[in-house]
Amino acid sequence: MTDVAQKPRRRGRSLASRRARTGLLFVAPQVFGLLVFTAGPLVASLGLSFTNWDLVAPAPTFTGLENWTHLFADTRIPAVLWNTVRFILVGTTSFLIFSLIAALLTYTPRRFVGVYRAALFLPYVLSQIAVGVVWRWMFNSQSGPVTNIVEFFGVPAPDWLLDPATAMPSIAMVVTWQTVGYGMTLYIAALQGVPTPLLEAATIDGANRWQRFRNVTIPIISPTIFFLTVTSLIGAFQLFDPVVAMTGASVGGSGPATAGGPSNSTRTIVLYMYNQMFNYDEPISGLGYAAAIAWMLAMLIFIVTAVQFAVGGRFVHYETERAPRPRRRLRGKA
């Protein structure tokens, strides 16, 4: 009797613990990766930010807060931050708006809509270097098509990438052009989830098109708006490839060290970090200073994201009643 009662319980416990062990084994590579390639280096990076190292010396020299005080005094830091803000003002906002417009134009099933979607999404799969190189020519002030189109309308074309005032907005336009298909795709999925009865009910209540969009559609797709805002801002802070492709020098080497012009108007945080990482000429530079810049970047991203979660929570509407499972199962089958 006791035997019978105990046996299954003991076996049950050992089964659970065996499963738990398997679970740990399954996640072991990922946990190892997170510790060795993310957590460890993140801490080590902070440590390095208190040192000076040019890679020639056998080990870094501890310099205390020198890098950090220099960072706050370095006039190039506010300049690169301002460049990022200029990118966000033009690029991130236009990305969020235009991808919603693109989704609104293509989310209802109708003729050729698949072709339109495929075309709008196409630039997203191409390399930012390839796209940047092509747009560099599109913006060419003598023979570039963009210049020709603008001048066709009788407007004098700006110098695009060659003018400090327009270079960053031009890059932002290209990044928006390239990523709009991605935003569109996520918005389409969200728009298709707006329940038709809700829109019909609003119509019966006398809501016009704009009111339905503003008061029904927007709240329901607000989680997607929030997701895209958070992720595109994280991306904006890390801008690098398009700037190198569009502003890298056209004489001699064209690597990242030559990019960021004209007059440093497109130098981003990451570009500056890259240049400091391999710059050992200034007294405060090299790996230590680059690590400080990288940590500043990480903290900026963290703060901006945390603020969005704090503020966004009030505007984002999550439908808790709707069980997400059945919908996903359907998608998985398709």
Next chain:
Amino acid sequence: MRTARAQTALYHGAMIVLTFAFVFPALWAVSMSLRTDENMFAADQLIPHPITFEHYARLFGALPDLWRYFLNTLVIAVVGTAGTLLSSSLAGFALARIRFPGRGALLVAMLLTLMVPVHATLIPQYVIFRELEWLNTPLPIIVPLLFGTPFATFFFRQYFLTLPLELEDAAAIDGAGSWRTFFQVFVPLSGPAYLAIGLLTFVSLWNSYFLNTIYLAKQNSWVLTQALQSLIGRYQTEYGAIMAGVTLVSLPILIGYLIFQRRIVHGISMTGLAN
């Protein structure tokens, strides 16, 4: 009736203009790569006449190691994708389907990691890889991927959550443990998820530039994006050769996009599940 038709016509007219704006640069790049130098800036050359391959010949002449950059890129993209798929799907499966201590904490840690920019972990990694004499080899880029990426792991977790609970029960009745349940029941059922995340990972590795430019400084270890970037400095305004480079780098992705377009777009909309 007439207004409805007019509206439809207006809609398609606008969409054709828009489509053109998104496809045009790619078409123009291919077109320029096939034009003679005299015709480079002529407006009537969208379909080049005569067609010339001299820019491609020039490109291979200037970058005799082009096949090598192609191979380097391919190795990074293939091995990196395979490693990510294996490790991330294992971890994603456990996070979705197996109860083990620390599961909640791991999930939170992974979501936080999504916020950490690669740059904040780059410098110590660079030092370590330099110490290991891995610079100018694909290892610094491939090896971290072999342990999975938080993005892919999270994606797989979300996917495995959607599969019916009865699957494990049936497998357990057949006497299968977690390993067999995973490899013989879940993996075969998850083709769409593997294809989606596999394509996205492959494309992003094929197109990547930043990490490569850090780790692969020596010219014979370059990948294609680096070779392409170097053309700007080499050819300045010789657009034919530069556009030939753009075409060659993009062609495999373009072909893949034509074949897998639905899968890729579907995969992207699945990543939106993260919210």
